[in-house]
Amino acid sequence: MRPIVQKLPRQEFKSFVSITLSTPLFETPWHRHVENEVLYIQEGFGTAIIGDFVGEFSTGDLFYIGSNVPHWFRKAHKDLFCSVVVIQFDQRIFGHTFLKMPELAEVRKLIKLNQGMAVDYSSQPELVKKIQQLVTTEGFEHIGILLHALHTIGTKTQNTTLTNEPIDSFDSKGIIDEVLEYTFNHFHQNIKVDEVAAMAKMSTSNFRRFFKLNTKKSYSGFLKEIRIAHACKLLKDKNVFISQIFHECGYRNITNFNRQFKEVKGITPSAYRAEIYRS
Incomplete structure (x- = not known):
């Protein structure tokens, strides 16, 4: 990157x-x-x-x-x-x-x-x-x-x-910047890694290695963090149902959304929302 x-x-x-x-x-x-x-x-x-x-x-x-x-x-x-x-x-x-x-x-x-x-x-x-x-x-x-x-x-x-591992490998062609921009614009859709790899003009396996080397995380892990960060914003509005939020974050079912949210935040979306309004 x-x-x-x-x-x-x-x-x-x-x-x-x-x-x-x-x-x-x-x-x-x-x-x-x-x-x-x-x-x-x-x-x-x-x-x-x-x-x-x-x-x-x-x-x-x-x-x-x-x-x-x-x-x-x-x-x-x-x-x-x-x-x-x-x-x-x-x-x-x-x-x-x-x-x-x-x-x-x-x-x-x-x-x-x-x-x-x-x-x-x-x-x-x-x-x-x-x-x-x-x-x-x-x-x-x-x-x-x-x-x-x-x-x-x-x-x-x-x-x-906030940071864990230092990033000491950098992409000289600006590919990662394009990938970040694309991900932010389309995370609510069903993004497939092979489509992003094609956009970067790489094979899927090469893109996976490239992204991991230059960001210290997998592309799927990065996409998950972007989606969950957006979910956290939406959860602050108590008038938006959780059943609406998982669709807007690119998830097809609420079970997967709940599981991935807990992987990132350590608690379920409903518990996260409850903490917000308890504080």
Whole structure:
């Protein structure tokens, strides 16, 4: 899976990127970059793919993405407006010795962690304000707020690691990006692996190996996660019956839907819905 190597423009007199991106600039293909990244979703919701993780994102979510971890945030539907604060920094801006200071041990550990994480900042509500301030600050305050934010993420928040295996094999022809796009547009239909393989101009066996090598998961497993992520969105609306939802997610019968939902989420769709309305 060769994600494009993204390079956002850095403002003059700033050592790292700190900008707000809104629709249509929010929409980017599967990509990666050497810079570490902090993403705060100001508005919008949809599906996030970070390394080998597939899940949801929504307004208020905060993510930390390590160097060269590929990712893609796709909004729920084409007419939705999305906005995100993007902080990107190359760890080399700190030089060879600065991060070795004992006072920065936790910041150093965070920066060296090449994984994707969801950050629960509920105990540190000021963190988001600091991240948003980075868009407009300059000079000493700019670098100072970054270090403060990284220290807070590394020591004072509850972080959930989203990625498992690192993805170090990349498709140079952009085939995976086409496959992801096709899957998002057709997951509600009866997708067959051999049809997707033909679209990628590969035999089915070669495509299975190719997809597994470059995403750390099978295509059928990826398709299942996309369908279940969509089901989770629909389950939040108590006026939509589960008997309707499994059809809209590409399943032919409710038994298979219940089984696959439980494989991904650990509970049945009805139990998942009950948890939502109990909280």
